Amino acid sequence: MSEHPWQIDALDLDGYLTRIDVAGGEPSREALDELHEAHVRTFTFDNIDVLLGTHPGVTLEAVQEKFVTRGRGGYCFEHGTLFAAVLERLGYDVRRLLGRVGPPTRSPRTHCVVEVSLDGERLLADPGFGMSVMRPIPLFDGAEDDHHGWRYQVRRADRSVAGTGWELHRLREQGWELMHTTDELPVQPVDVTMGHHYTSTYPTSHFRRGLMLSRHGDGRHTTVSADAVTIRRPGEPTEHRELEDGELEQLLDELAVPLTPEERSRLLGVVAWLRRSG
Numbered sequence: 001m002s003e004h005p006w007q008i009d010a011l012d013l014d015g016y017l018t019r020i021d022v023a024g025g026e027p028s029r030e031a032l033d034e035l036h037e038a039h040v041r042t043f044t045f046d047n048i049d050v051l052l053g054t055h056p057g058v059t060l061e062a063v064q065e066k067f068v069t070r071g072r073g074g075y076c077f078e079h080g081t082l083f084a085a086v087l088e089r090l091g092y093d094v095r096r097l098l099g100r101v102g103p104p105t106r107s108p109r110t111h112c113v114v115e116v117s118l119d120g121e122r123l124l125a126d127p128g129f130g131m132s133v134m135r136p137i138p139l140f141d142g143a144e145d146d147h148h149g150w151r152y153q154v155r156r157a158d159r160s161v162a163g164t165g166w167e168l169h170r171l172r173e174q175g176w177e178l179m180h181t182t183d184e185l186p187v188q189p190v191d192v193t194m195g196h197h198y199t200s201t202y203p204t205s206h207f208r209r210g211l212m213l214s215r216h217g218d219g220r221h222t223t224v225s226a227d228a229v230t231i232r233r234p235g236e237p238t239e240h241r242e243l244e245d246g247e248l249e250q251l252l253d254e255l256a257v258p259l260t261p262e263e264r265s266r267l268l269g270v271v272a273w274l275r276r277s278g
Contacts, residue, residue, distance in 0.1 A: 005189055006096075007060045008085040015068045016086055027091045029118060032125075033135040035090075039083055039127045040134060044073030044257060046213040050200045051270050052263065058196045059189075060085050071258045073215075075207065077196045079128025080112035087125075093117040098191060099165075099182035104157070110199050111180045112192060115139065124154060124166065129179060130214045131170060131221060131232075139166055148219070149234020157181050173237060211271055215255045224251050226274040 017024050020038040025031045049055040049066075056062040058077040066072045067082055080096060087094045095115040100107035114125040116136055123136035134147040141156035151171040158164055165183040169176040199207045206212075214223040223230040224243070229251070231239040248271055252264065259267065 006081070006085060006088075008088050010060055010064075011082075011085045011089055012064055012068055013086065013089045016064070016082070019068050019071065024090055027118060031090075032087075032092070032116060032118065032123070035086070036083075036125055036127060036133075036135045039079070039086075040132045041216050043067055043071075043079065043127075044213060044215045044255060045075060045079070045128060045130045045132065046073050046257070047075055047207045047211070048072075048213065048257070048259070048263070048267060049074065050207045051211065052266055054263075055196075055200050058192055071256075073257070074128075075199070075212075076110075076112045076128035077192050077199075080114055081192060083125065083127045084114045087114065087116060096187045096192070097182050097184065098187055098195065099180045101180045102178070104165075104181040108195075108198060109183070109191075110195050111182070112187075112195065113180075113182055124168065124182070126168065130212060130223060131179070132216070133168075134216070137168075150221075151234075210274060211267075213251075213255065213257070222251075222255060224248070224255070226271045 013024070020035070020042045022034055022038045056066060058081055060081055063074070063078045063082045066074060067078065084094050084096050093116065097113050097115055098109040099111040099113060100109055101111050112128060116123045116125050122139040124139050125136040126133050133145065133152050134150055135145065137143055137145045137152055137154055139154060141154070143154040145152050153169045153171070153176060155167040155169065157167045165181050167181050168179045170179055199205050202208070211224065211226040214221065219233055221232045227243050229241055229243055229247070248268060252259065
């Protein structure tokens with residue numbers, strides 16, 4: 001068994017690179033950007049296993065079986081665990097960090113990101129957010145990134161609840177919107193396990209109370225909930241409408257979610273119950 005605290009020696013690096021169709025290569029900003037965008041485009045952000053009550057956990061072994069072997073997606077603790085291990089195995093200097101989604105004084109540390117130090121620059125990699133950045137963004141106050149019209153901004157958060165931290169904002173029609181606040185406290189595997197335990201089992205966790213499924217496509221980002229579909233395109237008004245009866249099955253195919261027949265049937269049943277209960 002690996003002695004590394006995050007068990008990165010257990011990673012099937014070749015299998016991961018094959019899954020995202022990227023060669024890898026020596027650490028560089030260009031290679032990092034390619035890896036990040038390929039990861040975000042390959043794997044969905046979703047809470048399907050939480051809704052089904054079958055989540056395998058957030059160990060690297062469990063995550064890579066789900067993502068690399070099966071081609072599934074998941075939420076931030078899974079994305080961050082896998083992506084950080086990949087970067088470390090490729091020779092990047094990384095730190096796992098935790099953050100708070102929404103107002104930091106009212107939000108628990110339930111988001112996982114990866115900080116990358118490269119050529120004297122600190123970069124925020126965030127592959128596991130519903131509306132993920134497409135490539136890492138520099139960690140300095142006022143840093144902005146515009147990737148084919150998707151615009152993001154980093155701001156220093158000196159008075160965050162955890163002390164010094166970083167806010168990530170995205171540009172919407174009405175202006176900049178706070179996505180999450182990341183602190184700089186050290187993170188151990190048990191912290192990720194506890195965060196996952198809260199989000200997947202706490203009765204009022206929003207991951208347990210509704211469907212979250214999203215994916216970046218060509219020039220668009222699609223989000224599906226139990227009762228609505230939201231489509232965003234850079235520079236265009238957001239399209240938001242009710243989910244039609246029977247449409248979820250079609251969207252599961254369009255977003256290439258590789259569920260087994262039993263998983264699909266159970267998910268449709270859970271979503272139908274959520275719609276009746278909501």
